[in-house]
Amino acid sequence: MRSSSDVATRIALDGVGGQGVRVIAGVLGNLLARMGKYVTVLFDYDSSVRGSMSDAFVIFDDQPIDNPVVEEADILLKLADKGSLHITGRKVVTDLGLHEPGAEQIPFASLGSEHFGKELFGNMIALGRLLRLAEIDFDDDSIRSALPRRYQDENVAAILFGYELTPERIAELAAAAPPSRFEMNDAATAPLHRRTGINSGESGIAASTAETG
């Protein structure tokens, strides 16, 4: 019989291309691998680079993992509504404004903008929240070694911000924030000429450096 500490944790991320789903999953997977865990990270995405379905499945365990596809997640992070309709989560965290009954809602984009100057840092705040919910202990060195080199200080700060959010603080933030979706959704699906100046080039934390393979 396996103890509760070595039962696999299954995490699903559901979003659209451009939000950083691949980055979150990649950093999480690299961090867990460095911690000596067995890890699978699998991406499931549509063929548009930006704006269409982009899901990722991260599983970690103390023993080898058989099935890398997550259909029933322990934690489901939902950043958009275009993802798989087949994934359910015991604990669901969504960007504020997504209609998911019973979900914990966090205004990732506005928090990223307000505290770190860019909406896109919202995905690192989301990663921090995931690390807390999955009870993954990490130190500064391990998280830095799992992150892309660019914007590392800002990313670490955003992760810690998300990690330290309490349920009470989350409830306050959700009540205070305007009920808007992660702005990256609109930016990511807008024509190129409208996208430039909003989230192009320099603002991308990790979206452009995110390939995990």
Place this chain on the structure above:
Amino acid sequence: MRRLMQGNEAVFRGALAAGASYYAGYPISPSTEILNVASGWAAEHPEFGFLQAEDEIASANAVIGASLAGAKAFTATSGPGFSLMQEAVGYAQKVGVPSVFVNVQRVGPATGMPTMPGQGDIMQVRYGSTGDYTPLAFYPNSVAEAFSTTVLAFNAAEESRSPVVLLSDTFVGHLNEVVDPEELAAAATVAPRELAPLGRHEFGSPRFFAGVLMYEHGPNAGEPATADADEYLRQYYAAKHRHLEVANRYALYQHGWNVDAQTLVICYGIVSRVAAPLAPDYALFRPIRIHPMLGDELRAIAERYEHIVAIEANDGQYADMAELTLRREVKRVPLLGGRISMEALRAGLDRVLGGGPAEPPIPLAPTEAVERSPLGIG
């Protein structure tokens, strides 16, 4: 050092461990990471030959040229690209060119669903080119196995003197798992290149590269044999027997899960991983060598099971081969359209074991527009 590695990268690392020194390819989802990694490697290692060709036809022929010149060479593509390579594959079969063709399968035909996982090229590998030939093909289901099976594919290519196919799929190719590449490389046994490069044979060499049937030995060596059935038979069966002999060294499969169950499930590649929750109630036969068919092995295992069900991300391609081999019914659970999930798999198993058809209920057409990216297909 243990690290997270993607299945596609593991194929490239396995190729290096096997002694590959040349890669040519043309990008196509979901195989492109192999080209990317090869490109990066070549930039840092000038002794490694790399070509991003103008298309898959050129890629395949460049690989053949490199192999004839003495290099262990390979390419990677997906189903549509593999279709374009078929003439070259047949040529490499005819001329006896050791080479490895990686096919990371997606949902076809044609462009189909470019990023979705499929297994629809099982028969294309077997019969895709013209004429009769005896292809060898392997199909891993994990990142570590992608590495080690690539080494095997290169070895089998050298030993059989033929283009060997390494099958994969979107999910195996894009799966990231923790492996120790140094450990995998250290465990690799590598078959050397024994054929002399073309043009450096002793006089009377039987290697001809025109693709036309030529006399290989005797007083007519080097002359066309284009109307001599006897010469055809000699060469055809020599190649067939050589390939089968090499295949016998690599009769790789997994027979596991609950081997005492009543039903034997046949699945391979990523489907065999997704099907793992069936373990308590079903037996598993997972072919790793897909071609030639593991006939003796499957017959010996299958006879103890009441039901046999092939679960594949195609419409029963391996099931057809298994049914011909076993001369008994093989039920089919096709996982089509990229939906490789336990939900679809269990529904299919319940359906066919309950006496129902292989085909799932056909979904109704949507009555409302599906929201799509304005950018369309990227």
